[in-house]
Amino acid sequence: MSVVSAISVGSVSHRRRLVSLAYPVYFELLAGVAAGVINMVWVARLGGDSVAAVAVATNVENLLLGLILMAGTGTTVLVARARGAEDPGGIRAAVRGGWALWALITPVVAVGGYLCREPLARLVLGGADARVLALACGYFAIALPGTAVFFATNVVDGILKGTGDTRTPMRLAFLANALILVLDPLLILGCGLGVRGAALATVTGRAAALAVGLRALRRDPHLRAARRAAARGSRAAALRRTFATGLPMSLDFVVRMAGALALVAVVARIGVGEVAAYGIATKAMYTATMAFYAVRQAASLHTAHLLGAGRDERFAVGRAAVLLSGGLGLTAALLLLVTAPWIMAAFGATGQVAAAGALYLRCLGPYLVLLCVVIALGGVFQGGGGSPALAGITASGVALQLPLALGLSGLGLPGICLAMALSMGLQCAAVVRMHRRLRTAGQRTSTEKTLARTC
Numbered sequence: 001m002s003v004v005s006a007i008s009v010g011s012v013s014h015r016r017r018l019v020s021l022a023y024p025v026y027f028e029l030l031a032g033v034a035a036g037v038i039n040m041v042w043v044a045r046l047g048g049d050s051v052a053a054v055a056v057a058t059n060v061e062n063l064l065l066g067l068i069l070m071a072g073t074g075t076t077v078l079v080a081r082a083r084g085a086e087d088p089g090g091i092r093a094a095v096r097g098g099w100a101l102w103a104l105i106t107p108v109v110a111v112g113g114y115l116c117r118e119p120l121a122r123l124v125l126g127g128a129d130a131r132v133l134a135l136a137c138g139y140f141a142i143a144l145p146g147t148a149v150f151f152a153t154n155v156v157d158g159i160l161k162g163t164g165d166t167r168t169p170m171r172l173a174f175l176a177n178a179l180i181l182v183l184d185p186l187l188i189l190g191c192g193l194g195v196r197g198a199a200l201a202t203v204t205g206r207a208a209a210l211a212v213g214l215r216a217l218r219r220d221p222h223l224r225a226a227r228r229a230a231a232r233g234s235r236a237a238a239l240r241r242t243f244a245t246g247l248p249m250s251l252d253f254v255v256r257m258a259g260a261l262a263l264v265a266v267v268a269r270i271g272v273g274e275v276a277a278y279g280i281a282t283k284a285m286y287t288a289t290m291a292f293y294a295v296r297q298a299a300s301l302h303t304a305h306l307l308g309a310g311r312d313e314r315f316a317v318g319r320a321a322v323l324l325s326g327g328l329g330l331t332a333a334l335l336l337l338v339t340a341p342w343i344m345a346a347f348g349a350t351g352q353v354a355a356a357g358a359l360y361l362r363c364l365g366p367y368l369v370l371l372c373v374v375i376a377l378g379g380v381f382q383g384g385g386g387s388p389a390l391a392g393i394t395a396s397g398v399a400l401q402l403p404l405a406l407g408l409s410g411l412g413l414p415g416i417c418l419a420m421a422l423s424m425g426l427q428c429a430a431v432v433r434m435h436r437r438l439r440t441a442g443q444r445t446s447t448e449k450t451l452a453r454t455c
Contacts, residue, residue: 084308
């Protein structure tokens with residue numbers, strides 16, 4: 001077998017592994033979005049005040065997700081590395097660290113959030129009237145204590161994904177959605193609980209999925225072996241390691257979320273119609289970007305597993321991830337270019353809002369193609385320990401994007417797209433440069449040894 005042929009076979013192998021890990025993650029992410037849509041469909045029957053209250057509360061929950069990502073992503077990476085090294089004691093330590101971090105974060109959010117639910121509602125709703133504030137407080141009264149379940153589910157998903165199982169988290173998300181679909185009309189309308197019913201349906205669906213997920217942990221062969229092994233180090237040391245591993249990706253997520261919220265304020269300077277168009281178009285764009293994040297999680301898992309097994313193939317995995325995500329990005333850009341008017345119509349947009357949204361979607365292509373590269377390579381750095389630098393690149397990109405958007409807002413939504421693309425272009429250049437540095441002499445030696453064994 002020639003060297004070129006062996007490299008080609010290795011690249012195909014990486015892509016196949018990435019696809020097998022990524023597609024369940026994509027459907028799991030879609031299910032998360034669907035849960036919010038289901039809630040909004042039934043809450044919409046209660047009137048605009050209820051919709052506003054639930055929409056704002058859901059945005060707060062999305063921001064809080066960034067906190068538990070420290071435990072979820074940190075646990076995933078550490079379990080995957082220990083699994084690759086065939087180290088049951090390392091798996092047990094990683095699992096202990098994830099749950100210890102969950103126990104540290106959850107009371108602050110669940111109890112503190114419940115006690116401060118009224119000031120929090122006033123903060124996020126600003127000058128809203130008393131009825132909307134009361135509705136938001138009612139939703140928070142159930143949803144914020146319910147973050148204990150939400151956060152625990154995130155840790156369970158992280159553990160399962162670390163063992164290489166991305167299908168069970170997908171099934172758990174489907175189970176939660178099925179229960180929400182049944183409970184929403186029963187609790188919101190049938191029992192007359194209103195927005196509280198929406199919160200209770202969501203928490204109940206997640207609690208049922210969590211119970212099934214905990215059973216899945218007990219059945220997993222890697223985790224069964226880990227329970228019989230001696231844990232490496234103390235629980236405090238495991239917590240610190242999980243925190244250090246997951247913090248950069250948590251910061252990356254929070255910075256991106258904060259940047260997206262700030263961008264809404266910039267769009268608001270253009271006009272109310274543009275805000276509506278931007279909001280609808282962004283929801284449509286999420287269908288594509290979630291595919292990129294699915295590839296990112298797959299690349300993180302695959303990289304961490306290989307490193308644990310003593311195989312540093314970060315450069316090859318990154319190249320395979322970029323090819324896979326790049327194909328998805330180009331496809332998404334073309335689809336949005338062609339179907340933009342139909343997408344806006346599907347969301348019920350008409351007139352100026354529909355026209356502005358269609359134009360925005362058609363201008364997103366360059367941004368999406370650059371974003372898919374950044375997101376895909378981010379998975380390699382997450383699994384390989386380079387995520388602190390990635391978080392810095394994200395923060396710099398978001399800091400640049402806002403003044404660019406302000407300066408180009410005179411062009412309307414196309415100007416916003418241009419600002420996003422310019423900022424993402426600089427982030428892409430920095431991340432690609434980091435990726436090229438992975439091709440070290442030691443990695444080339446490892447590759448040559450692998451090729452020699454293959455031949």
